[in-house]
Amino acid sequence: EKAGYDHFMLKEIYEQPKAYRNTMMGRISDDGRSVVLKEIGMTAEQIRGIRKVHIVACGTAFHAGLVGKTIIEDLARIPVETDVASEYRYRSPIITPDTLVIVVSQSGETADTLAALREAKRNGARVLAITNVVGSSVAREADDVIITQAGPEIAVASTKAYTSQLIAFYLFGLYLAQTIGTRDTASVTEVLAAMNELPEQVERILDSAEVLKQIAESLAKHKNLFFIGRGVDFAVAQEGSLKLKEISYIHSEAYPAGELKHGTLALIEEGIPVISVITQEDLYEKTLSNIKEVKARGAHVLALVNAGNEEEVGKSVDELFSIPKTLPLLAPALSVVPLQLIAYYASLARGNDVDKPRNLAKSVTVE
Ligand code: F6R
16 A cells, blocks of 8 residues: 555655645636635635634644745735644634634644634634545534645655645635735736646656655764754745654754854754755845855755755755745745655664654644
């Protein structure tokens, strides 16, 4: 049932192009100019009445929610807060009837996420669930549901579910934007056209897995490392760091690149690996200068860069991996893939049980 792959995780990483296509299928108009979400029961008037959005989730789904915040704020200009479900519940969040609460859960059974959903409903908010499991508790209790079409995810470390959640956020963000009028048809069309390219672009990244395997094998010898990035690159850095920790057991920390000099630089010593995600053109110079800061202190830097920027970034780093060019907002759907592969191969190099990491369960139904 692993279809020839050594592990479910690897199989699921390779299923991402299909998961992207399936999650988009039937949700884009035939002319490619608008998003069609028949599953959303909110009227246009209700959508225009949304004053703020809370995104609530755990773990990897929370990291998808961090990207979701940027997507919704950028496309629909509605303020968004993203919270970890186990924190949200106990911080008396200000939930009003004009708040849209989005819960994100692959399994749809995570206890804290479900409790947050119930808390949101008790306070009169409308709840949208993004989940991979039809008929799950979260799907049954939410007002609206977007099912990610990732197919069953068996490996404990989430990969295709995360990226399908990103696709769901792009679709929903565009849906809000076209309804509210924050983006015109030309702009929506442009994003949708770029989304259509993503599956094939992921395939190109997967074709370079061998390079990432070698990078991962040299990382596997280390005890500590850092991930850095700005904006959505920081959100992706956090997901890359979690993936690496949970299956390779290497300690890593994700840091906003500009925050390093406020303490973390003290930990940069000769030879420590720093993985930097640098896909956002408007933040490019800033992140590049942070890369130079760690490099000057002896770090061994790997950069994930946009195709076309290899030469310039290459001057300041030890290793490069290039990501096919897409719109800045869509970059997370590509840049996370090499990080998943690095985590996978680092875990393998350390002889760990990749699909069943110690102390972790696929579905967390205790609080
Ligand atoms: C990490 C991972 C976990 C889950 C988290 C939420 O790879 O799989 O962090 O993302 O436990 O699970 P769901 O999405 O089922 O609510």
